[in-house]
Amino acid sequence: xxxxxxxxxxxxxxxxxxxxxxxxxxxxxxxxxxxxxxxxxxxxxxxxxxxxxxxxxxxxxxxxxxxxxxxxxxxxxxxxxxxxxxxxxxxxxxxxxxxxxxxxxxxxxxxxxxxxxxxxxxxxxxxxxxxxxxxxxxxxxxxxxxxxxxxxxxxxxxxxxxxxxxxxxxxxxxxxxxxxxxxxxxxxxxxxxx
Amino acid sequence: xxxxxxxxxxxxxxxxxxxxxxxxxxxxxxxxxxxxxxxxxxxxxxxxxxxxxxxxxxxxxxxxxxxxxxxxxxxxxxxxxxxxxxxxxxxxxxxxxxxxxxxxxxxxxxxxxxxxxxxxxxxxxxxxxxxxxxxxxxxxxxxxxxxxxxxxxxxxxxxxxxxxxxxxxxxxxxxxxxxxxxxxxxxxxxxxxxxxxxxxxxxxxxxxxxxxxxxxxxxxxxxxxxxxxxxxxxxxxxxxxxxxxxxxxxxxxxxxxxxxxxxxxxxxxxxxxxxxxxxxxxxxxxxxxxxxxxxxxx
Numbered sequence: 001x002x003x004x005x006x007x008x009x010x011x012x013x014x015x016x017x018x019x020x021x022x023x024x025x026x027x028x029x030x031x032x033x034x035x036x037x038x039x040x041x042x043x044x045x046x047x048x049x050x051x052x053x054x055x056x057x058x059x060x061x062x063x064x065x066x067x068x069x070x071x072x073x074x075x076x077x078x079x080x081x082x083x084x085x086x087x088x089x090x091x092x093x094x095x096x097x098x099x100x101x102x103x104x105x106x107x108x109x110x111x112x113x114x115x116x117x118x119x120x121x122x123x124x125x126x127x128x129x130x131x132x133x134x135x136x137x138x139x140x141x142x143x144x145x146x147x148x149x150x151x152x153x154x155x156x157x158x159x160x161x162x163x164x165x166x167x168x169x170x171x172x173x174x175x176x177x178x179x180x181x182x183x184x185x186x187x188x189x190x191x192x193x194x
Numbered sequence: 195x196x197x198x199x200x201x202x203x204x205x206x207x208x209x210x211x212x213x214x215x216x217x218x219x220x221x222x223x224x225x226x227x228x229x230x231x232x233x234x235x236x237x238x239x240x241x242x243x244x245x246x247x248x249x250x251x252x253x254x255x256x257x258x259x260x261x262x263x264x265x266x267x268x269x270x271x272x273x274x275x276x277x278x279x280x281x282x283x284x285x286x287x288x289x290x291x292x293x294x295x296x297x298x299x300x301x302x303x304x305x306x307x308x309x310x311x312x313x314x315x316x317x318x319x320x321x322x323x324x325x326x327x328x329x330x331x332x333x334x335x336x337x338x339x340x341x342x343x344x345x346x347x348x349x350x351x352x353x354x355x356x357x358x359x360x361x362x363x364x365x366x367x368x369x370x371x372x373x374x375x376x377x378x379x380x381x382x383x384x385x386x387x388x389x390x391x392x393x394x395x396x397x398x399x400x401x402x403x404x405x406x407x408x409x410x411x412x413x414x415x416x417x418x419x420x421x422x423x424x425x426x427x428x429x430x431x432x433x434x435x436x437x438x439x440x441x442x443x444x445x446x447x448x449x450x451x452x453x454x455x456x457x458x459x460x461x462x463x464x465x466x467x468x469x470x471x472x473x474x475x476x477x478x479x480x481x482x483x484x485x486x487x488x489x490x491x492x
Binding site: 031033043046070071075 | 253
């Protein structure tokens with residue numbers, strides 16, 4: 001019995017020591033298999049990566065965003081989307097405070113190229129709301145509101161997004177969340193690849 | 195026996211997990227100060243847990259997910275504690291819209307247990323009475339097709355609550371999941387040729403409906419051996435200053451009638467959640483519990 005307990009303890013210690021650890025909370029993608037068909041109809045699979053940031057990366061993100069990251073925002077899940085073995089996009093998730101509680105935002109990103117064919121960064125393919133408790137939920141989830149984000153990049157202006165009347169605070173929260181994810185993608189995804 | 199089975203499962207999964215890529219680690223502690231009938235105060239570290247998740251992917255996407263929860267509580271009776279804590283499983287992920295396989299120790303997919311995690315809830319849950327089991331060791335096939343979800347699990351039945359009769363249970367759930375409603379129908383049968391007399395059967399219907407800003411969840415269960423039926427209903431609602439409320443009530447009729455109802459309030463402040471609850475349970479006698487809770491999530 002004592003031997004068994006020692007083995008149990010050793011297995012835990014060994015596992016923790018040898019792991020490449022990422023610690024703390026993250027907004028999960030609740031319905032990947034369902035959402036992926038809406039965001040990337042040709043997708044056949046996805047690969048999950050959990051990314052943390054360095055102090056320098058945090059400063060960069062916060063300076064572009066113009067706001068601090070939340071205390072519990074210590075890592076981000078990157079879901080790389082595949083069609084067979086080819087990468088066709090990226091999905092990011094984020095939880096933001098709305099008027100009646102958390103709103104969970106899912107964005108699908110695709111590569112964007114300029115007229116000469118040069119890669120200029122990621123642009124939004126689509127935005128989904130995976131969970132919310134907003135009274136104006138239907139309007140916030142509507143194509144009319146969410147389609148305004150399509151093709152936006154990290155350099156785009158967001159102040160031309162028309163907010164939902166009566167749900168300005170929550171609409172603004174979604175705008176902020178999408179903007180934050182684009183910046184996080186640029187700093188943690190794009191810049192690291194350089 | 196339960197304890198060793200559980201540890202053995204964890205060792206196997208940790209060995210599978212170590213350690214070719216990034217391991218995602220999170221954790222939580224749930225401390226509660228309870229008073230029954232406002233008489234004695236009782237402090238309990240309800241549970242501390244380290245959750246370790248590892249995902250293995252090949253060139254086409256995620257293929258294998260292992261999840262191990264290492265729980266600890268100095269105050270809980272060991273068996274009771276392990277009924278509520280200690281997930282340790284491996285998921286073999288199929289391609290999109292194909293079935294996935296889960297092997298290890300997990301929540302059985304019956305009723306609201308499939309869609310609602312009562313892990314940190316202060317409200318009594320009906321599964322303790324209706325099923326007498328929550329987590330069990332075995333295998334599950336699950337997936338979705340368009341708006342439908344399906345689950346079938348075969349487990350040991352060793353992780354039953356005291357006095358309940360679960361032997362090699364089979365659990366099935368067929369669900370509908372769209373923006374209007376989540377709902378499902380579940381079937382549970384603890385079959386074993388040696389103990390035919392003891393077959394416990396349960397059929398349940400569950401739903402979750404957003405009527406924003408409220409979320410309403412409920413389930414109705416009937417069954418035999420022992421014959422019983424019951425209902426449970428929960429309503430989540432937002433209050434002021436970011437405080438979330440939950441009202442819940444449940445009734446289970448077997449040889450006696452058990453009723454429970456209560457109210458809980460919670461407030462998230464970064465890593466910390468502060469909760470307060472008032473619960474009344476009535477069976478042969480009645481008791482009222484007041485609970486203060488702090489949950490720290492890392």
